[in-house]
Structure formats: structure tokens, C-alpha cells
Amino acid sequence: MSPPEPAVAAACVERGVLLARAYLSRVAEPPAAALAAFVEDVGAVEAAERVRRGAVPEKVARQTEARRGVDRAQTDLACAEGIGARLLVPEDSGWPRWPFAAFALTGDPDLAPPLALWVRGPARLAELSERAVAVVGARAATGYGVHIACDIAGGLAERECTVVSGAAIGIDGAAHRGALAAGGPTVAVLACGIDRAYPAAHAALLHRIGESGLVVTEYPPTAVPARHRFLVRNRLLAGMAGGTLLVEAGLRSGAQRTAADALALGRLVMAVPGPVTSGMSAGCHELIRKGALLVSRVEEVLEAVGRLGIDLAAEPDRPVQPTDGLDPVQVRVHDALPARAARDICWLMLESGLPIEVVRPALVELERRGLAEYREGRWQRPSWPRTGQR
């Protein structure tokens, strides 16, 4: 593991603030809208002190009552430091202030901002989230989905766009791997403590992400990945990125929930289509029917989330035909030309239904382009056809 640089970021934040935020990150189960608003209001240090005493508004009391007696702030910070992690707090300049401002603006208690983030890795979240796409999808992904997720994530990473995902089996893992393979930054957002490698099969992957990118969670050390935490975590995936891309998702999936969060946060929602015979694409198709942007190439993702006028997707290559550039009259004359058994100009006039004075110049132009051949008063297509006949 490369040496982490927690000292740099943490140096700007007083120890008291870190201890207060560490305590607060454990005292309520996220999302805790009332507590977040209270902290915003009175500051982290006073908020922590008043939560401990129980001297808080009723809504905050309900959120903190069960755990307010548990203060493991010192232990948690030490535990994090022990594994090369640190606590990133809103008082830190590395906090993704602007992307996260959307949480409070929604007014939705399910989309409360995190109180602090436990992070591991050399990258700075504020910078990474400036140009980031969340790539999410099904655990039970198909080979098709894994291929596309890996490919698009790689393309994003090559263009210095951060790939944010949830480190799950399937699409998430493929997205992280695609970004890592392209040497780009990637952020894994966990639904458990920073000290846990979940899923276990991705322990090595999480280790690699922590070496070059960032592993992030709002849950304190030792927190287990309970099911509702995956859904709660998804709002952070959506909130860290300018857009959320679903690669494969079933009809009732966490990825669809992430998309809903992204929409509520005013972020762009994109989805990759797939065979309609695949249940793994059904969630993507449903989203597109409801207004999500269909994307089929990384260029289209970048155009949608990228810088205005800079990240425009080039038009895909289209088939070229020898008759390109002909005007409608020339096309009709060309169509009328026999492939074999040359005919005279009167026959062509009847066949094309065009007056002779427009057939004549059209034939001249077709001959110039090598699309018509003139022999002994009669016309036909070239003996060695350069055009694809239907």
C-alpha cells in the first residue's frame, strides 16, 4: 500500500472537531436528517456535546437516544489510523462541498447528507467528484453487462473521469476493475465500516482501490453491511457523481434506487440497453421508458455529464455508399440503369419517369463518378460494379 497522506488533510481540522464528528458518525443510523441539520446549525463540537447530554430537539433525540451513551470516537479514529484510513469531515477543504449541497436542498429526510466520511486512499474526494460518473448495476450481471461496465468505466478513466461504484459483485466490481485497468481513479463507497472488506471476494480489489483511488463509507469502523445500509449508501454514490449510469439492473434493484436518488439530487440518469429477453436489462429499459438517457458508448456518457461543448460525442461511423452525394434525380437515373443489357436514353427516360433534359446531365455526372458506363449509344452500370446492388 502506498503511504496515505491523512496528515495533510487532517492537519487543517482541529482534533476536537474530528472527535466530535467521529462520535456523531456512530450515534445515529444514517440517514439522520434532523441530526445533520442540528450539527449544521450549532457546529459539530457543540452538537456532539449536547447529544451526549440529551439536550437536543425532540427529533434529534429520537435519532440519537439509542446510542448516545456509546462514545468510541477515540477508538474509531485510532482503528482507522491503524489501517491507513482517516476521517474526512465537512470542515476539511477536501470535503466535496458542492456535490453534497444537493442533499440538504432536496428536503427529503432519506437524502440527508453524511455527517462525516471514513476514507482510505491517496486521492482527494473533492477533486475526484468534480468529474465523476457513478456506474452501478446488478450483482447477478451477465457476461454482456460485465463487459460493457468494464469497457465504459475504462473509457471514463482514460478521459480522467472518476468512476464511482459500490464494490459489489457484478457490475460494480467490473466498473472498478475497468477504471483500475485504465490507470484511472475510482471510488468505492461501502455500506459497512472502513475496516471491513465486503464482499469478502473483493478484498483484493478494495485493497487496490485504496492504493490509487479512495474507499469511502459513512459507517463507523466495525459496522456490518446490513441490508438497509446498501440502500442508504446508494444516495452517496449518486451524490458524489455528476451522473449515474445503470449498466444492468433487474426490475426491483438497488441500482434503480440509486437512479431514483440521482434524479432527486438533480443528477443525470443514464442506462445501457440490452436484449429485451434479458431480465438483467429490464430495469434499464424501464428507466429509459421513464426518461433516463439511453447510452451505448462512453462518448455518449461523457457528452451527457461532461463539460459543455468540450465533451461532445463524435457521430458514430456510418456506412458509406458509392451513391452518396448524388442528388435525387441522379439517384433515380442511377436506379434505372440496367446492370446488364445496356439501354438507350429514351428507355432510361421512361424507366425513371424523368424528362430527357434532366436524364442527360445526370448520366454525364454518373459517368464522371464511375457509376455509369456508355457504350455505342447505350448506358448501363459499370461492368465491374463499384456499387452494392440490392
Added chain:
Amino acid sequence: MSPPEPAVAAACVERGVLLARAYLSRVAEPPAAALAAFVEDVGAVEAAERVRRGAVPEKVARQTEARRGVDRAQTDLACAEGIGARLLVPEDSGWPRWPFAAFALTGDPDLAPPLALWVRGPARLAELSERAVAVVGARAATGYGVHIACDIAGGLAERECTVVSGAAIGIDGAAHRGALAAGGPTVAVLACGIDRAYPAAHAALLHRIGESGLVVTEYPPTAVPARHRFLVRNRLLAGMAGGTLLVEAGLRSGAQRTAADALALGRLVMAVPGPVTSGMSAGCHELIRKGALLVSRVEEVLEAVGRLGIDLAAEPDRPVQPTDGLDPVQVRVHDALPARAARDICWLMLESGLPIEVVRPALVELERRGLAEYREGRWQRPSWPRTGQR
């Protein structure tokens, strides 16, 4: 071939009108907007007589000059009768008056209405086009596209919706076959004379369509399927149907042109997605990005083109989970429940972050649903779990 019934329809139309329309259908290469407007203006019989004499407005003269001396009306009508076909004219009550009214309304000369239609088959076009979907797509379709086209066309036919297509190899053929297999009506619109079976490989298919549905073309007998005629024909496909569905289409395809025509005619455009790795779905994806409706099931097609409030698509089946119907607090308590090693209520309070007075009733409800087990003062998930653990 079942006995055609041309006498019934034709009886309503004077022989003079039929002869005039037969002459007009050959005298100009479609689309002939100026001629169509002129015929609309002065009537078919007078229009034909004046075209013959050359006593017509300049634009009409340009469209008819090359062929005005050719009058094969008698021969063409006899030829049609000989193969069990007939000439359907706007003066006939079986003419699809309302669907075709859109042609003139566009004001686009490329979308001029047909002057007459040569038809073969027992069905009445006016009735078939009341509830019809054009199903079109690539010639070089994949197995996926052929499967979907056949499947959706069959579903449309089962629900008494006419399948209109172009009889081409690939998606078109699959659509016709799907409709025929379901015993439903299907209309094939040709880009050549009614006496020709094109493509030759579909001669038997066209024969079957002519027995139960309708084969239709605006081109006079013996007309060859020149390339531009396929594009010109496509407007009729779009115009006969309430909506146009692309199943597979390349980036530069006749099917995309049909979709553009449908849009110009104010009809709905739908497209089936596919793997983004398949060039055969690229045209569909491009259309969806530009606003076409993504459809993945026949029910979605019917909902879009069908009768308001009657043809609503049922929601697709979604996975059901044992925790469905739990409120958020109950979900959190359920998440906190250990699978093994039962814990007391205080532990559950800490783990869930919820006050004891809400944990208690949640546990009671979970036990009632068989999602929690109480043994000797401690709680856990049922020994024989009925929930899918992640």
C-alpha cells in the same frame, strides 16, 4: 388462392375512374405531389385526360412529361385481374381515407399521397389500417431481432392489430410470419409491381399474405424494385399504421427512414433495444436517444398505439421479498436481527440505532410475520430462514 372479391369493392367505382387512376399510377414516378394535388383538384378522369394532352400546370408537366404517351391502363387492369389483384382508388369506400389524410397535411413533397394502390387479398385496407402497427427493420437481422419481430408481431395479431411490413428478408419477413402464425391479418407493402414476387425468396410468403391479408403497392404491374422505390414505399408503411416499430436497424437504414416518415406523419415511433455491442441495434438506440419510445414487450406497443385506457400494459412481474410491506423501522430492526446467536433487545436497540420503545413493537410484528424468533429472552431470525439473506 382463395377467391378474391374485387367485384364488391370495384362495383362502387366507375370503370372510367379506374382507367384514369390506372393511367395516373403509371404516368408519374411516386411521390408525385404536384400531380396528386392536381388530381385532387380536378378529379381523376379530367386529370388523366389533361395529362395525356399535356394541358397541365408546369409542375405536373415536369412529373408526367416522360411517360404521358404511355397508356397501359387497360392492360394493367387486366394483368391485375389475371392474378387476382385489383386497383384500389380513393373513390372507393375501402380506401384508408383518414390514415392517408396525413400525407397531404405534411406539405412535404416527399410525402405525397399515392394516386391509387394495386392490392391483392381478401382484406379491406380501410379496416385493417384502423388498428395497425408497422413492424420494420434490418435485412441483415440477427437471430435476436428475428425472434423479437416474430414474437411481437404474433402478439399484435393475437390482439387483432394488423402488422404492416415491407416483405423484405430479415425483420420484415419475421414480422409477417409472426402475424400469419397467430392467424392475424398482415399487410405487405411492395416497392414493385403487384405481379412481381420480390424478394424471390419470399414468393411463398407473399402468396400466403395474399390469401388472408393484403399485398399492396402503388407501382403499376411490371414495375421493378429500383432502390429509390424502397425509400418511397416506406412512407406508405408508416402512413398505413398508427405507429411504427423498429426491431433492428443499422445506423443508416431504410427502417430509420420509415421512422422519420412516421414522425413527419404524426405517428408514434417505437424501437426495441438490443445489445449495444450489436450494430444491428445501433439504429434503434439512436432513435430512442432522439425521442422514440423504447418498447420491450408487445403490451407496451399496444399501450402506445392502442385505445386510450383500454390497451394499458400491465406492470411486469417484480420479484417479491418476504420483507415487503414492512415499514422502515421494521426493516431496520429486521436487518439488525442476527441470523444465529440470538441477542437481547438492548443489543438490538444499539445495533439498529432505534429507541427501545419502537424496537419492541417492531419485533412483535416481525415475529407475527414469521421473520423473527423469540427464545429465552433473546431474538434472532427464524432457524429455518424464510428470507433471502444477502
